[in-house]
Amino acid sequence: MRIFHAVKKELLEIVHDRTLLSVLLAFPIFIMLFMGSSFGSIEIRGLPVGVVGPTNTTFSGVLLSDLNESSAFNLRHYGSEDIALEDFRNGQLRAVIVIPEDFEQSLKRGEGTEVRIKVDNSDIALQEAIIAAMGSVVQASSTNITRSYVSSAWDDLSELNSSASQLAGQINESRARMKETKEGLSGLKRNISSIDIERLDNSLTGATAQINGLKQQLAVQRNSTFTNDTGLFLENASLALNESIATVGDTHEKLSSQAQGLNQTLTTLEMSITALEVLKNETSDNTTAAALDANIGALTALKNNTGAQLADSREQITALEELNTTLYDFKAVLNSYALTLSDAKEGQEELYSELDSALDVMNASLGTAHEDVRQLRSLLSAVQETTENIGSTLDQVLAQTEDVNSLISSLQETVEAQTSKDPETIASPLSVKVENQYTRGSFVDFIMPRVMGVSLLFSCFLLASISLVKEKTRYTIVRLLMIPGAFANSVAAKLISITLISLGQVVMILLVGLLVFGVRPPPDPGMLVVGTAVSALVLSAIGLLIGFYARTESAAIQTSLLLGIPMLFLGNIIFSPDLLPGYTQILQQLLPLAHITNIFKVVLITNGDPAADLAALLSYFALLALGIALVVYKKRSINNYV
């Protein structure tokens, strides 16, 4: 029974402490609701990831599209790896994907390629989640790329298969032609063998001898007097002709004078006849008239004779003129002959010279022909040899074309075998190379920010809240309230002293890490001090607010745990906030511990710039300081505390 009463007393104590009771009731409900909703399904969504490299090619497009569709990643494109890594170090990115420059070409060549992923290896859970999600997406992308690549390759292979068939047909045609060529070569070889070069050579020698004979005959002909005699004959003929022309001229002149006399006689006779007729007509005497008649008659007869003679003369003159013309023509002919002969003589000389030269040329040509025959002889030998070589080469080519044909057949079989396969089943051409972004002395390096965060969280919460509760439970707050400004001064002093204690704690953690675990010293100790101080101020301020409302130390501890444990889950201490559902990620940004852990991480691991997180904490502190000031002002009556 005593134990029953003791238990009852313990329970009543708790029931009567309303703050403690509400914390005890709220804590399990809150933790269960919070944990259940936050960790029901741990997956990453909308994780900020930088992408560097060619992004607008076919295959990189497939990969990025798959990454986008996965909704695990929120891709941000960067022009250079350095800029992306700077954002990575500053905590704006959780990973960086580096697509190699030859990504497209490597895949098109079917060689496969490697996508590098730089991950935050200080956060193992997040690292594993990113690698798993990325691996899954890349596997899917790989299949898509394979499908795309293989489909394209299948088309190419089918085209190749068709080309190979055509080539095989062409090779067969070529083989047939080569066989014909081979037979033609055999005939050519026989024809070459039948050519009698000796006979040709002998005929050329005979021709040379005949030309030499011709040359001798030409020399004899050249020295003959035929043309000279003919020339002399023509010259004499020409002289004789000239004499004949002169004679004909004299005769013509004489005959002309004779004809002129006859003509004058005739005219005189006509005039005499006319005058006698006039006399007769005028005479009445018959005798006279008869005498006149007789005379007229005699004169008429004379006249007729003279006329006849004149006509003869004139005919003779005409004949002479014709003769003269003929003689002149003949002379012209002779002159022409003479000229022709002279030309012929000159032409003969030229002809002889030309003939002589021609014979010399023919002789020379024959000499060249001899030489050509000799060359022809060796050429024919070479042709025969070449023909034999071509024949054997053709044999080899024919044999090789048989090999090519069998190769083509084999290729076609392979192509048909390959193209009948499903691209889905073909091995992945794309692989992921995970690169750890941060080097470390030991894994403790990565734990340090969390250790510092946890240490500050609870030490600041508990120190501040319990310290203020103690002022109430030990009534020192009454004394402080009695002294003007002392309570506000004391609150500020608590913030400062807890901050100094926190700095000492961080130094101790660092020393243990350095001396026992060999962690790396912080690259920027000044920033570590600033980060610790700001963090401690914020956490202590929250602790003080807890202390203002908690009536007992137990309630202060419980409330600190109630606030502290969710912060542990959301503050990048146990779970990476990126792995939590969206609303918890927003909540995480509203809670200070994630910023505190980030500051320590940036200062100790990434060597980035913690400005954003520091600004967030300072904003917190400004709000908390304002809240504390309001509480101090509102709760200045003693009944608020004791």
Next chain:
Amino acid sequence: MPVVEVKSLAKVIDESIIVDRVSFSVQEGEIFGLLGSNGSGKTTTFNMLAGLLKPSSGTAKILGKKIGKDAELKRDIGFVTQQDSFYETLTVRENLEFFASQCGITNKETIKKLLGQIKLSTKADVLASSLSGGMKKRLNIGCSLVHGPRIIFLDEPTVGLDPVVRKEIWKMVEELHKEKKTIIITSHYMEEVEYLCSRVAVMFAGRIVASGTPAQLKKKYKLKQMEDVFAHLMKREGR
């Protein structure tokens, strides 16, 4: 001229009347006692006079200044709480130095003198948690005297102490009285009140039901002991 002048001072908390229009005055250098059983409103009246609690109605003037209007008035008041109100994890000297520093006093001689006054010079560097009950009470009073207040409020300073220690405290109060300090003390130990106070006021349920010198009250109610007067008054008021 009274240094403390209270008129119809009242305090209502959560619709309960804790102090019901009390009026009294205290002359300079006087030791005034507020008597009453537990829950009669003595401490609440003290808290209002010390400026730690805002009155619901009525007025109170200390050294001619209205309470709650002038924060600097607190510098003339020493408030000794019923419970020990110092830091047990600090030494005696550290406690005194801290409270003195909060009042702007950093003179070591003042602390040394105060240590002698509260008879803790030999315990100056001992943790407060290690002190005996009487020593703790003396330290508690000492912490209220670091700034040299003219008026000292002592809220049941001897409660829970053995008779020897109680008399030590009485002696301290007498010494303060000799220094012309005005002292207002609450107690339900009648012999303490009779021994120390020149005038008393008896409170019941937030009201003052009787006031005067102990002799006047004994004469008025025709009783020989203050305890009997107190019991009579309690009976009369229905307790």
